[in-house]
Structure formats: C-alpha cells, structure tokens
Amino acid sequence: MDADEGFEQFYRATRHRVITVLFALGGDLGEAQDAAQEAYVRAWQRWQRLGEYDDPEAWVRMVGHRLLQNRWRKIRNGMTAYRRHGPAAAVGPPSENTVALVAALRQLPMEQREAIVLHHLTDLSVADIALQTSVPVGTVKARLARGRTALGRLLGATVLEEVNHA
Template sequence: MDADDGFEEFYRTTRHRVVTVLYALGGDLSEAQDAAQEAYARAWQRWNTISGYGDPEAWVRTVGHRLLINRWRKIRNGVTAYRRHGVAPSVGPPSENTVALVTALRQLPAEQREAIVLHHLADLSVAEIAAQTDTPTGTVKARLSRGRRALAELLDTTLPEEVSNA
C-alpha cells in the first residue's frame, strides 16, 4: 500500500478513540489494544473497499468489538468446560518398580531398549519391529533375548527385597 492512500492518516486520527471505546466495552486495556490492532490489520488489508465507506472508523470499531466478544466466548467456554470436567485427577508418583524399570532400561544399549519397549510396551510382534526399525527379524530376536537377559540382571539388583523374593 502507498503511504498516500490515506490509511496511515486514518489510523493516526482514529486509533485512540477506537482503543478507548473497546477498553470501555471490554474493561481490559491490553485486550482492547489487541482487538484494535487486529481490526486495523484487517482494515488495512481491505482498505481499498473500507476507505469508500461513509464511516470506516465504525467498521474498525465493529470488527474490534466482535473480536472482543469472540475472546470472551472462548474464555467462557473454557470456564464452562473446566466446571463440567473439573480438575484433572492428580497422578501420584511412580512406583518403586516403575523407577527401577526405567533406570534399568536406560542402562541397556539403545537397540536392545528399543526392541524391548516396542515388543513389551507397544505390543508389536518381532516382524512388526523388524519392519519398523528396518532390521532383520533374527537381529530383533537377538536384541530381545540379550536385552531381556541384561534387564533381568539389572532388575534383580535394583528391585526392593520383598519384590525380588516374591
């Protein structure tokens, strides 16, 4: 857009009034400023059409007000959803067994860890793991076997006494 097309002058002469009106309507200065900025950006994009209106400032105020209303709706809907569903239930800390398992898995070589996790936690077959990792099935089987053996040794030393004797 050219600086001579009148938008800059329109913006300079109307921005204070528009923000003031939106602030009075919404009660939040930063929200009013954001809505006014967005409304002016939309006006600038359509300035060839809007500049021909009898009162382009009214168009900007209307768009700004609608933007404020949409923000209020989003907030209200968020509060309604929060009230309907409540606070997410708190999740307790991980068990000692979970911590021991994760610690042991971290000590395995990456290929063995990947095979064990995909097989036992993601319930993938050996063939699916082979396809996903682009590895021969025999290699996947070997990684699972070695990984299980190493994991058993690691868990045997890290599990609490009462769990390892059970």
C-alpha cells in the same frame, strides 16, 4: 496519496478512539489493544474497499468489538466446561524409565531422535516419516537403526525393553 499512506493516516487519526471504545466495552486495556490491533490488521487487508466507506472507523470498532465478544465467549465456555467437569485429574511424576529415556533421546542427533519419536511414539510408518521429513525411506530406516543402537548403549538393554513393552 497511495493506499498505504491513506491507511496510515486513518490509523493514526483513529487508533486512540478505537482503543478507548474497546476498553470501555471490555474493561481490560490489554484485551482492547489486542482486539484493536487485530481489527486494524483486517482493515489494512481490505483497505482498498474499506477506504471508500463513509466511516471506516465504525467498521474497525465493530470488528474489534466482535473480537472481544469472541474472547469473552471462549472464556465463558471454558469456565462452563471447568464447572461441569472440574479440574483435570492430578498426574503423578514421570517414572524413572521415562526420565532416563528423555535424557537419552536428548543426546541423540536431531534426525535420529525425530525418526524414533515419530515411529515409536506416534506410530507413524517408515514411509509416513519419510514423507513428513522429506527424506528417502532408506534414510529413515538408517536413522531408526542408528538411533536404536545409540539408545541401547545409553539406556542399557533392559530399560529399553521395558519402555518398548510399556
């Protein structure tokens, strides 16, 4: 029997017990199934060594339980932070200029939109954009120029100036 068949037999023979134990420990069937799935993935990755253990199921249960504990810890820490800091401040609706800009950006070809967003919204240099998008610097410059021209036509010069200065 090869390793894959051995793991498959192990999985079929133990999955119900592992999920039952994790469900009993955590009280949430979906979380138990997720933790069991992740534990079995890790077991499969180590199956050559783990398959020789006296009780590989115990290893899977332990890993699954630790995964549940980590999830609980994240939830608990999130609740603690929420109680400490309160809910996030309400954010108002976007301005008319922002809505117009987003609508205009959607009308640009993807390459031009990407160059404009990376340059103007994330403050990347032309060289950094070229590196990130795997195109020559000249191509990035051309995309920026064409994109700005198209945005100017779509938005009108006044709205574009207001957005650039904001």
